[in-house]
Amino acid sequence: MADKPIKGEKRFFVTGNEVVAWAALAADVDIMYGYPITPQNEIMHYWTRLAPKYGRKFLQTEDEISAGFTTCGGVFSGARAFTATAGPGNTLMQEPMSMAEMMRIPAVFVITQRGGPSTATVIYSQQEVTLTCFGGNGEGMRIVYSPGSHQDLYDYTIKAFNTAWKYRFPTFVLGDGYQAKMRESVIMYDPEERGVQMEPTEKIVGKEGMPGVDREPAHLRNTYNTEEELNVVVNELVDAFWKAAPEIVEHQEFNCEDADIVIVAHGVVTRAAQAAVKELRDQGKKVGHFRPITLRPYPIEAMKKAIAQAKEIILVESAEGQLDKLVKAELYGSKVPITPYFRPGMGITSEEIVEFINKKG
Amino acid sequence: MAKEYKIALAGEGGQGVQSVAGIIVEAANDNGREALYIPNFGVEQRGGVSIAFVQIADEKIGSPKFKKADIVIALSDRSVRRTAQYVDERTTFVYDSAIEGVEEDLPKNAAKVYAIPAIDVAKNELHPRVFNIIIMGAVIEATKVITLESAKQAIEKKLGYKFEQDPKLRELNFQALEKGAELVRQFNK
Numbered sequence: 001m002a003d004k005p006i007k008g009e010k011r012f013f014v015t016g017n018e019v020v021a022w023a024a025l026a027a028d029v030d031i032m033y034g035y036p037i038t039p040q041n042e043i044m045h046y047w048t049r050l051a052p053k054y055g056r057k058f059l060q061t062e063d064e065i066s067a068g069f070t071t072c073g074g075v076f077s078g079a080r081a082f083t084a085t086a087g088p089g090n091t092l093m094q095e096p097m098s099m100a101e102m103m104r105i106p107a108v109f110v111i112t113q114r115g116g117p118s119t120a121t122v123i124y125s126q127q128e129v130t131l132t133c134f135g136g137n138g139e140g141m142r143i144v145y146s147p148g149s150h151q152d153l154y155d156y157t158i159k160a161f162n163t164a165w166k167y168r169f170p171t172f173v174l175g176d177g178y179q180a181k182m183r184e185s186v187i188m189y190d191p192e193e194r195g196v197q198m199e200p201t202e203k204i205v206g207k208e209g210m211p212g213v214d215r216e217p218a219h220l221r222n223t224y225n226t227e228e229e230l231n232v233v234v235n236e237l238v239d240a241f242w243k244a245a246p247e248i249v250e251h252q253e254f255n256c257e258d259a260d261i262v263i264v265a266h267g268v269v270t271r272a273a274q275a276a277v278k279e280l281r282d283q284g285k286k287v288g289h290f291r292p293i294t295l296r297p298y299p300i301e302a303m304k305k306a307i308a309q310a311k312e313i314i315l316v317e318s319a320e321g322q323l324d325k326l327v328k329a330e331l332y333g334s335k336v337p338i339t340p341y342f343r344p345g346m347g348i349t350s351e352e353i354v355e356f357i358n359k360k361g
Numbered sequence: 362m363a364k365e366y367k368i369a370l371a372g373e374g375g376q377g378v379q380s381v382a383g384i385i386v387e388a389a390n391d392n393g394r395e396a397l398y399i400p401n402f403g404v405e406q407r408g409g410v411s412i413a414f415v416q417i418a419d420e421k422i423g424s425p426k427f428k429k430a431d432i433v434i435a436l437s438d439r440s441v442r443r444t445a446q447y448v449d450e451r452t453t454f455v456y457d458s459a460i461e462g463v464e465e466d467l468p469k470n471a472a473k474v475y476a477i478p479a480i481d482v483a484k485n486e487l488h489p490r491v492f493n494i495i496i497m498g499a500v501i502e503a504t505k506v507i508t509l510e511s512a513k514q515a516i517e518k519k520l521g522y523k524f525e526q527d528p529k530l531r532e533l534n535f536q537a538l539e540k541g542a543e544l545v546r547q548f549n550k
Binding site: 011013038039121122123149178179181182183184185268269271272274275347348349350351352 | 383386387390395396397398399400401402403421422423424425426427428429
């Protein structure tokens with residue numbers, strides 16, 4: 001086995017796709033499965049360059065459905081495995097993702113959102129929030145991280161593998177085309193040196209010993225005969241998910257304590273929101289920012305506290321209300337009005353947020 | 362130098378705007394500054410205007426793209442038209458004087474408009490291959506986001522392996538860098 005890919009801490013200046021490939025290496029990932037689609041291609045590209053040097057593997061499949069299922073298969077064999085996709089590929093991959101929910105398969109999926117619907121653009125959007133959180137014919141028993149910088153991409157890609165294997169739910173890193181393609185600085189490190197132990201993996205199929213004699217038989221099913229039987233299983237899934245949720249939820253707050261207006265934004269848009277808060281505070285306006293890092297499960301308790309004194313929420317996203325829907329469902333009953341600032345498939349700058357808030361008066 | 366700089370570099374595919382942007386941000390990062398660079402990218406394999414969005418600052422940078430640039434460099438007629446949207450009254454707009462038929466399209470709201478003969482200089486004085494390095498020199502002189510010295514180090518890092526084989530190339534590239542800076546310096550006098 002080759003040396004550790006990252007020793008100590010080192011500053012890099014690379015694209016987000018390269019960050020993800022390095023993070024997966026640092027997280028001791030055994031194999032990536034994938035099918036090319038922009039803007040995630042370079043994750044595969046860098047992985048295939050780096051992986052052989054460190055004894056890791058790669059399999060290119062014939063499409064995204066297959067990439068998703070082979071990832072699940074890899075996980076069944078006890079491998080720390082992931083795949084990456086975007087846009088129409090994310091749509092196709094919903095079936096294996098759904099199976100991962102049903103069978104509690106700790107697979108990791110990296111999504112680099114592009115414009116939608118359909119082929120649309122290969123550039124950028126936040127239009128895959130609903131699909132990533134709730135796609136498939138299930139209940140959205142998925143863990144979804146929304147990174148906002150290269151540092152987040154590194155930290156949360158590593159974390160995604162631990163979350164997946166600890167809680168046994170499919171885990172997603174929901175990036176976007178901007179983060180995938182841009183270059184900025186990032187500190188990479190060996191997780192172990194920071195006291196982060198990788199959750200051990202184990203075989204799910206083909207465990208050691210004779211089933212029924214040496215160990216309990218592994219009973220892996222995603223097909224059920226009766227409504228009652230399925231209902232019991234889904235209830236167990238849902239209970240397990242919500243029991244784990246308080247340990248999983250993450251968020252960040254910026255000047256919310258005394259804010260009249262709280263900007264809610266996630267992913268790369270948090271950068272514009274943070275800069276807007278700074279600018280508006282300099283202008284003497286009481287503005288704060290709440291950023292959910294986990295979109296699923298949603299950090300609702302923290303958000304309720306953050307908006308307790310607010311007179312208004314400004315919901316800012318590069319989609320036509322996908323985060324907005326999440327927030328409204330969670331905040332049902334709250335009297336704080338929500339004003340939308342939706343730019344589907346387009347980037348958002350701090351200047352635009354500042355101007356919008358100032359114009360509102 | 363404390364100022365945050367937003368730079369939009371636009372040209373035709375093959376003019377090297379993306380590689381220039383790449384070298385500048387590498388150099389800035391090597392000097393311990395924060396830099397962010399994102400190319401425009403689409404479904405086309407060729408054709409279309411290539412734009413590099415570059416930001417350099419002392420603190421972490423916000424949105425990857427921006428609405429208005431401090432400096433816009435446009436290297437073709439289509440690029441001149443395409444980049445007008447990034448210009449406001451604080452923008453320095455630089456374009457190549459060899460571009461024809463854009464007189465009417467030059468931004469009227471820019472703080473300064475410079476026409477530099479980079480294409481001519483590359484063709485007649487140096488070598489067409491170093492056109493993008495001339496542009497790099499011009500960008501650095503106009504913004505001072507990095508020193509010419511650190512630009513040279515960055516070029517060395519990127520092209521050093523070629524220079525080993527042919528040391529004349531190093532000289533040619535460094536000349537091109539100085540020349541590009543000189544073309545802008547005339548305006549800044």
